[in-house]
Amino acid sequence: MEPFNHFPHLANLKPNLSFKPMKRTVRPLFLLLLVLVLAATLSSRAIVRRGILSIDLDSRARIRLRPPPLRLNATLLRHAAVQIGEDKFRREVQSLLDGNFGSHARHRTFVSWRRFIHHDRSASANLPATLRSPLFYRYWLDFRKVLHDWFRRRRFQPGIMSELTRSIKVPIDSHNKVVTSGSKYSSCAVVGNSGILLNRDYGSAIDSHEVVIRLNNARVDHFEAKVGRKTSISFVNSNILHLCARRSGCFCHPYGDNVPIVMYICQPVHFLDYTVCNASHKAPLLVTDPRFDVLCARIVKYYSLKRFVEVSGKGLEKWGETHDGALFHYSSGMQAVMLALGVCDRVSIYGFGKSASSKHHYHTNQKAELHLHDYEAEYAFYRDLVDGHRPIPFLEDRFKVPPVVMYH
Template sequence: MKRQWSHPSVVLPLLIAVFLLLTFRCSLRQHAQQASTSHRAAAAADDDAGRSYVVVDAKIAELAAVDPAASAVLRAAETLLERNLTWARAPPERRDAAVRGLRDWLGRQRFDPHVMAELLDLIKRPIDRYAAGGGERDEHDDDVDMRPYASCAVVGNSGILLAREHGALIDSHDLVIRLNNAPAGGGEGRLALARHVGARTGLAFLNGNVLRLSGCAGTPRLASAGCRYCRRAYGDGVPILTYMCNAARFVEHAVCSADAAKAPVIVTDPRLDALCARLVKYYSLRRFVRETGRPAEEWGTRHEAGMFHYSSGMQAVVTAAGVCGRVSVFGFGKEPGARHHYHTLQRGELDLHDYEAEYEFYRDLEERPEAIPFLRDSGF
């Protein structure tokens, strides 16, 4: 007869182990349910926080759309147009061209971020047509290469350039953009400067007031000379891109554009001006709220709204982003002991700009462009 095997010292530990295992599994299930509930609650809280962030951004964006400085410029422009630019000392032979330019500029005043997708046609096409010797051809000729420049260098005017030797790197880009007639290196007396700032210039980006400083509408003698002074920094063969912060500058534009054999003088599309204004004010408002903890509506306590404006460098960078496959930026920023400008004795920044806000915009443009309001809606 077969003997059955059984021993109390073995059965009891087995029962205890089974009991503990079941208890542990129940505890795990309960913990998982609690964790899931906590996760859903946290996710809901995050969603709520996200919605609040969107609401705050929307409010800041709404405030950024208000531009008293631009409104004042437009009112002055309409007055000048009504008086046929008689206050602007326009040479009679150039007044009609100035009036036509001003009228066209006023007719295109609106906010439309899709202008970014048109910059190749608005800016690169006339530059390339001139370079190809086709100044008299139809402006929409199909034989102009409408692909973006492979690389562009935007050269700012900060004195930090003098502490580095980036000249050869700057000149290696397909298009070199310089600001407000800051000198390039090379030529008589500037050979040493070339190793810091480069020697090539493919596009001069100018604040419209720089045209006024050239004095080309001041006397009949200057006007009859074809305004060689507005091109004195880089020569007749370098195209000029200028934005109009004063409608009277259309007089200088008409004079500087009179000689078709010289490189074109292009006025920025007002839609690009409006886009840049909103971008900079948005970043300035956001910076104000973050640093002060005050409502965005109090931004005017730090900045004079009627004078606030983007810098020439900022609009040059946005322009380059629209016509270049890759953009490199040089000479932007400050360092202790460095000049404000590498070529002047100016000591400080202008109050009408918020350079720190613009630097934040550049960082977002490089690292997370999808987060930039207005620009992300541009189709660019």
């Protein structure tokens, strides 16, 4: 019996025998597709892992290749901390406190007071120049006090940089009737006296700073285009005041008698001049803290020792013979820069450096440098300040050196 006899309308239809073979064809394709997807997934994960690993290894390599932080030389630090001639200095101070002015230079300094103390000159002309005479006794007591207090504070204390705003800026602001909040000056220009200033017209740029610090009464008249005309602080060494003390009224104000003077003491005997002249100054006459002086001395000596070894190839014990260690000293310009670092948010340095074609000082005919300074060592110090990434010896880590730009 034919299968479709009972359904004549289906007799012409053929059974669909291809359905099962189609299942068999699709299943391998599906499995193949699944395998391909799985392989692609595993490959992508491997690529990602290799990428992450390579990035991680690359970053680690960069960390390893990054140069270690620059370190200061411990041997140089130790030698720079030694104050040659300290015992002699102590004996000198004690001798002054005892009233012993044995040297001719000291006696001449003392006798020169006569002209500046307001007494009848005719009556006092024949009085003996003794410290305990009625003419001088009050000044003698003041002299002993300031010298004793100054010497008592003379020690190494790197934290003194953080106190400069209080000891220097606050008295100056008070004199200028400026309400101070303990903040620093926004910008300061420290103007050196090098003859290289004559090669540029920096006058306007210098005067644009909030504060302009000038050194050792350098002239500005007839040099305004080169060095500017503004002076906010006159920074001097005590030798300058000693010369000023010989003038009537201790006049020491080439920038005007309303400009504050900041002074560091070169010789303890110069407190004689300070004692007398301080009373006649309208503007503040401020003496730098001796702890600040000691800090500056150590920094300069570190750079000088470093340069001496590198240039000469000799041992550190020979440095004192070359630089006359007992007399070696920082320059006024170096300490003025240090002062600016402590009281300013931004520091610009002008007129520091030398040139074979330039005079030593822009305003004088001096050609030779003073041997008690190591200017090349100080220039290395300024370069490190400008670099901003090199550690400065003897400064506290918490003290942040402000941005420094040096103009040549």
